[in-house]
Amino acid sequence: MTLLTDNLVVDGVRLAYRDRGRGEPVVFIHGTPSHSHEWRDVVPSVEEAGFRTLTYDLLGYGLSERPVNRDTSVAAQTDLLGRLLDALGVDRVGIVAHDIGGAIAQRFALAHPGRVRRLMIIDSVSHDSWPSPTWRKIIEEHPDGFANMPQDAFDALLTRQLEMTVADETLMAGDVLRAYLAPHRSPLGRVSFFEHQVRHYDSRYTEEIADRLGHLTMPVRIVWGEEDRWQPLHHAKRLAGAIPHAELVVVPGTGHFLMEEAPERVVREIDDFFGSPSPVTARG
Template structure:
């Protein structure tokens, strides 16, 4: 399905966007290597529950603009989130962030706690948890050579990585796999992947806010796939221990792309979290 149906120019750049519903606003932030496609089996259900959902491709990802001279780091994406909320005239929102989207959510909550009503982190990068060992090797040994690789070689590399994101490998095949590969099915798309995503796999963006997590006061729920091979469960437990009052929910039989392994469970957890009385 096509989840994102609109676009909006924010701070001089174009973001592919879905903005539906009239209830309490909730922003969905995707991870990497990914785009908003990962929310296709989640967001429509939350909309149907009466929430206003804002889902967009991060700058340099998916169908959003891929500028050649614009910072697309986690820090820059956090600033852009603030500009997006301003453009939509939204003062306070719930945030659901996956992977690096979780890092954007963490940074935004630490910097602008008054604008975050609730925060859910799904298999989020944190502290020094990223890049994963496989991505670190690629960055250290191959990064400068990767943009020039053939499409077949690129597809093989990214497919190997995407297959690690699910506990059930059969889920990352066919049309689903093709959808994750689709934004990079060209030379500019491959170059953009490395320049806008991989070059910014840098844990300093989460390490530098570690102390700030202890000052968060909004409700926080951490949702984690027990079999996540990129973000080990002990990081989820550390987040739970460092964020006052945070809840941790572990999903057995699920990996890093929890929305692929267990979309129904993700919907139920988000629904429960968004409707729980604020503490």
């Protein structure tokens, strides 16, 4: 299914997005190597549960513009999130963020605490947890990017990485795999993937805010796949320990792309967390 339905020019760049439903607004921020397709089995159910959902492709990702000479780092994406919310007339919002989107969410919540009602972080990068060892090796082996790599070789490389995102690798195959590969299946796609995504796999964006995570006062729920191979569970525990009153929820039998393996569980966590009157202290 095509989740995103519209386009909006924000700060001079085009973002593909979806704004549906009524009720409390919740924004969904995807990770990498990914795009909003990862939320396809989550967002419609959240809308049906009575929330207004705002879902978009980060700049340089998916169906959004892939600009030349435009900063698409975590820091720049954080600023752009604020501008997007302004353009949509949203003051306060709940955030559900995955992977690198979690870094954007952490930074946004620290910079604009009054704008974030509640924060849910799913298998996120944090502190010095990224890039993962396999991505670090790929970056070292391809310092100039993937422009000269044959498409078949690039597809094989990215497929191996995507298969690591799920505990059950049979789920990352067929149409599901093709959807994640699709934005990169061209010379422009390969260049864009490096320039807008891989080039910004840099833990300084989370390390430089690590000592301020304790300043977060809004309710925070951290949801994690127990078998995450890119961001193993000890990173979740470290992040939860750094944020006062943060709740850590561990989902057995799932990996880094939790919404691929357990979308119904993700929907339940969102409904419970954003619909609950007060934060829950802790549970396993």
